[in-house]
Amino acid sequence: MLPVECRRCGNSVLVEKYSEAHTSVQWLGDAERSCPEFAQLAAAGEHSMFIPTCGALRGSIDDAVDDGRVGLSLRSYPTPGRLD
Numbered sequence: 001m002l003p004v005e006c007r008r009c010g011n012s013v014l015v016e017k018y019s020e021a022h023t024s025v026q027w028l029g030d031a032e033r034s035c036p037e038f039a040q041l042a043a044a045g046e047h048s049m050f051i052p053t054c055g056a057l058r059g060s061i062d063d064a065v066d067d068g069r070v071g072l073s074l075r076s077y078p079t080p081g082r083l084d
């Protein structure tokens with residue numbers, strides 16, 4: 001996974017791209033605290049587990065892919081997360 005920074009809030013996430021349609025985003029901190037856009041949504045009762053990125057971060061990730069900073073992963077499928 002590669003670090004990508006949100007151009008609006010500066011929050012860093014890890015990104016791995018499996019296919020054109022499948023980009024995996026892993027938050028390093030509490031999204032609702034690190035990103036003002038998520039904080040706003042959370043305050044309105046919408047929680048970030050249903051929205052993978054904020055709008056600015058989505059654009060930042062697209063830019064990183066366009067730049068070639070994030071290329072397609074050679075792994076065929078994401079490793080499942082663990083709850084511990």
Ligand SMILES: [Zn+2]
Pocket residue numbers: 006008009010011035036037054056057
């Ligand atoms: Zn953000």
